[in-house]
Amino acid sequence: MKATLWVTRYDARPCREDIASRTGMTMIELAALSEHGAHESAVVNVAPLLRIKKLVKRYGPKTVLHGVDLDIPAGRVVALIGASGSGKSTLLRCVNYLEVPEPGSEIWLDGELIGQDARSTPPRLLQGAALRRQRSQIGMVFQHFNLFPNLTALENITEAPLAHRRATKAEARMQAQALLDQVGLHDKAASYPSQLSGGQQQRVAIARALAMKPRLMLFDEVTSALDPELVDEVLKVMLQLAQDGMTMVVVTHEMAFAAEVADRVVYMDQGRIIEDGPPGSILRNPRHPRTQAFLKRMLRTG
Amino acid sequence: MSFDLDLIVQALPELLQSVLVTIELFVLLMLIATPISLLVALARVSSMLGLRCAAACYVNGIRCIPVLVILYFTFYGLPQLGLRIAPFTAALTGLTIGTVAYLAEDLRAGLTAIDPGQFQAADALGLGYWWRTRRIIVPQALPVMIGPYFTRAIVSLKATSMASIVAVNEVTGESMALLTQTYRALEFLTFAAITYLTLSAVLAFAQVILQRKVALP
Ligand SMILES: Nc1ncnc2c1ncn2[C@@H]1O[C@H](COP(=O)(O)OP(=O)(O)OP(=O)(O)O)[C@@H](O)[C@H]1O
Ligand SMILES: [Mg+2]
Numbered sequence: 168m169k170a171t172l173w174v175t176r177y178d179a180r181p182c183r184e185d186i187a188s189r190t191g192m193t194m195i196e197l198a199a200l201s202e203h204g205a206h207e208s209a210v211v212n213v214a215p216l217l218r219i220k221k222l223v224k225r226y227g228p229k230t231v232l233h234g235v236d237l238d239i240p241a242g243r244v245v246a247l248i249g250a251s252g253s254g255k256s257t258l259l260r261c262v263n264y265l266e267v268p269e270p271g272s273e274i275w276l277d278g279e280l281i282g283q284d285a286r287s288t289p290p291r292l293l294q295g296a297a298l299r300r301q302r303s304q305i306g307m308v309f310q311h312f313n314l315f316p317n318l319t320a321l322e323n324i325t326e327a328p329l330a331h332r333r334a335t336k337a338e339a340r341m342q343a344q345a346l347l348d349q350v351g352l353h354d355k356a357a358s359y360p361s362q363l364s365g366g367q368q369q370r371v372a373i374a375r376a377l378a379m380k381p382r383l384m385l386f387d388e389v390t391s392a393l394d395p396e397l398v399d400e401v402l403k404v405m406l407q408l409a410q411d412g413m414t415m416v417v418v419t420h421e422m423a424f425a426a427e428v429a430d431r432v433v434y435m436d437q438g439r440i441i442e443d444g445p446p447g448s449i450l451r452n453p454r455h456p457r458t459q460a461f462l463k464r465m466l467r468t469g
Numbered sequence: 470m471s472f473d474l475d476l477i478v479q480a481l482p483e484l485l486q487s488v489l490v491t492i493e494l495f496v497l498l499m500l501i502a503t504p505i506s507l508l509v510a511l512a513r514v515s516s517m518l519g520l521r522c523a524a525a526c527y528v529n530g531i532r533c534i535p536v537l538v539i540l541y542f543t544f545y546g547l548p549q550l551g552l553r554i555a556p557f558t559a560a561l562t563g564l565t566i567g568t569v570a571y572l573a574e575d576l577r578a579g580l581t582a583i584d585p586g587q588f589q590a591a592d593a594l595g596l597g598y599w600w601r602t603r604r605i606i607v608p609q610a611l612p613v614m615i616g617p618y619f620t621r622a623i624v625s626l627k628a629t630s631m632a633s634i635v636a637v638n639e640v641t642g643e644s645m646a647l648l649t650q651t652y653r654a655l656e657f658l659t660f661a662a663i664t665y666l667t668l669s670a671v672l673a674f675a676q677v678i679l680q681r682k683v684a685l686p
Contacts, residue, residue, distance in 0.1 A: 265592055299595035306593075313590035316685050317608040326604065327594040359686035372590075379594070 216241035216414045217262070217383055218275040224257055224268045224438075231257050232268070233438045239431075241277075241382075244415045246425035246446065249435035250461055255418040258435070259385045262416070263305040264298060276304060277382055303331055306376030306384040310391050312368045314360040320347065320371045321356040324378045331379065339378075346374035350404050366397030370404055377408075384408065386417040402428075422465055426450050434458045476656045480647050484657075487643030488664055490557075494629045494639055495668070497561055499622060502568040509573035511602065514580050524573070531570035537631055539563045544635035560632035568625045575621050579614035580606065611683040619676040623669050630665075640664045 215238035224232040231254045239245050247255050260266040262274055264282035270289065274281040281301050283290035293301070314323050324343035328334045334342065347353055350370035360368050369389055376384060386405065390398045402424050409415060409428050419425055425432055425446055432449040434442040434457075442449055442458045453459045477484065512524035531539070540563035547554060547562075554562070583606055591601040633642030644657035651657075 263593055265589060296597075299597060301595075302593060303595035307590075309586060309590065311586055313584070313586035315587065315590070315605050315609075317605070327596065330594070330596045330600045330604075361686060375594070 214278065215239050215275075216243075216277050217416070218273075219258075219262070220273040220275070222258065222261055222268055222272045222274070224254070224261055224266060224272070231438050232261070235435075235438070235440055237433065237440065237443075239414060239416065241414050242412045243430045244409045244413075244417060244428055246429035246432045247416055247418045247435060248420070248422075248425065248432060248461070248465075253435040254438040255435055256387050259307070259387050259416065259418060262383075262385060263302050263307060264293075265307075267292065276301070281305075300331070303327060303379040304382050306373075306379065306381035308369070308372050308376050308384070308386045308389045310388040312360070312365070312372045312392075314368055314372055314375070316360050318359075319356065320352065320358050320360070320363065320374075323360070323371055324375045327375070327379050333379070343374070343378060346377055347371070349377075349407075350374045351400070364397060365393045366400045369393065369401045373401075373404055373408075382414065384413055384415045386415065386419070388418050388420065390419070390421060420465065422450060422462070434461070436461075472655055472659075473653065474656070476647075476651060476653055477660055480657075483643055483647070484640075484660055487638055487640045490637065490643075491626075491629055491639040491641075491664065492668070494557070494561060494564070494632060494637065495626050498564050498568060498625055498629065501561070502565050502572055502625070505565070506569045506572035506576055507607075509569060510576035510580055513573065513577045528570045528573055531566060532574075534567075536564065536567035536628055537634065539567050540631055540635055556636040557632075560629075560635050560637045563635075564625065564628060564632070567628070568621070571624070572618070572621050575617035576610070576614050578617065579610035582613045583609050608683070609685065612680070612685055615676060615680050615683060619672055623672055626668055626672065627665060630661075 217237070217239040219235055219237040222232050222235040222237075223230065235254075235258060237245075247258065249255050257266060261268045261272070262281070264274075267282065268274075273283075279301070280290065282293050282298060284293055284297075314320075315326065318326065321340060321343050324346055325334075325336070325339040328339040328342065329336065333339070344353070344356060347356055350373055352367060352370055352374075355363060355367060355371070358367075360371070363371065372389075389405075390401050393401065398421070402421065405415070405417070405424075406428050417425070417429065427446075429446050431443065432446045433440055434449060434453070434455070436455075436457050441455050442453060449458065450462065453462055509524050509527065512520040513528070515521050515524075540560060543554075543563035543566075544556065544559040547559065587605055587609065588601070591605050596605070629639055630641035632639050633645060636642075638646070640661045644661040647657045648654050
């Protein structure tokens with residue numbers, strides 16, 4: 168469907184260079200695909216919304232991500248699980264370049280190289296407005312909400328659209344109010360974060376991340392800091408978002424949520440993805456002994 | 470010999486004039502030093518190494534020189550370089566150079582007190598540096614900054630008395646001048662002390678009001 172959209176937008180069939188840049192595939196890979204009988208525009212159809220290629224991240228001498236590859240098609244929900252320190256947060260933070268990965272790593276969002284200028288060789292790091300625009304297409308929600316305490320719930324949500332000059336003040340406020348309705352907080356517009364419960368704060372944070380109409384949402388243990396009775400209201404909002412077709416990467420310890428909502432579960436261990444598949448098979452019949460041990464621990468502690 | 474209030478009453482026009490000079494010097498000093506200090510503080514916590522180093526050099530260099538020596542520099546030194554400036558301007562310049570070094574450190578403490586998660590959230594939303602600073606960081610730092618800021622302001626108020634040494638007739642200078650004319654010390658020095666006390670009290674009062682205004686909800 169995306170291919171059709173794209174083709175009609177430009178009123179032309181995508182040429183191979185375009186597809187290469189949109190999918191992050193090399194020309195050689197594309198040529199090989201065509202030889203195997205796949206039409207090039209079909210490649211666009213299956214091209215993932217998020218493509219992570221050879222993602223390496225080091226802190227000093229310590230390698231935290233060892234060349235992670237991960238493709239996520241549009242509209243899918245991927246649950247990212249793994250022990251503490253396995254690199255889940257670092258992976259998410261590399262996707263929107265809050266952390267700059269090592270040279271050679273590539274993050275592609277809908278055919279656009281994130282954080283680097285694809286036209287220069289070797290790719291130069293993007294700075295300033297270009298990087299900010301890319302980040303605005305990726306929503307991120309944090310474990311500790313990180314709402315701006317000096318702004319009301321509504322102002323938290325309007326901040327990004329106003330900073331990016333996406334909307335007038337009136338438009339931004341209307342849209343923010345609609346988002347507050349969507350997360351079930353229509354009467355909290357004027358409340359400050361300190362006046363909201365943890366669950367409410369996290370829902371405002373989700374609304375804030377949605378205000379830029381992102382194409383991808385990243386969730387980093389967004390229910391871990393919540394009292395147990397507040398977890399469900401946040402998960403419900405995320406479930407609704409998934410059903411509305413949002414592409415999501417969800418780092419979580421909520422195995423029930425992963426089982427129910429995720430299309431795929433990815434298990435990370437010491438900076439590597441060692442298991443990747445549908446939730447049923449990963450959560451019930453993990454093949455890797457480390458995944459088995461991890462899940463056994465999770466079940467024990469709840 | 471006792472305390473002669475009449476002396477003060479007689480000299481009141483000159484004395485009040487000198488109070489105005491003190492106030493003017495202090496207000497201008499804070500108006501100029503505050504934004505510069507904020508910029509230096511931001512440079513101190515900047516991600517750019519060059520900026521950080523430059524700001525650190527300035528702060529640590531100036532803090533090691535007595536403000537009085539800096540004042541002598543701007544008063545006697547600058548004219549020698551061909552820069553003719555009025556005593557008031559020389560005093561203001563010297564005091565600003567000194568105050569900025571201390572004030573920047575006070576303000577930096579407020580900036581570093583902010584949860585790193587705030588920077589992350591702002592960056593993840595793609596807010597620009599100045600937007601983030603103006604809308605998110607500084608408003609949250611203000612409640613932390615305000616106490617040290619006013620403490621520094623009171624120190625700077627008292628430091629304006631050094632301007633008397635470079636021929637500015639503010640309260641201390643005027644009081645000393647009257648002292649040497651009349652050979653009466655107690656009256657004029659008391660006047661000077663009460664002036665500083667009153668102005669400091671006004672500042673302390675302003676702090677209480679502002680503290681309430683910038684408090685996070
Ligand atoms: N800024 C940093 N500097 C140095 N090391 C870091 C930094 N951030 C993370 N690390 C290290 O990288 C590794 C992966 O950290 P990360 O936060 O990505 O793990 P995680 O899977 O999210 O763990 P958790 O479940 O505890 O959140 C850890 O060993 C951590 O100590
Ligand atoms: Mg983490």
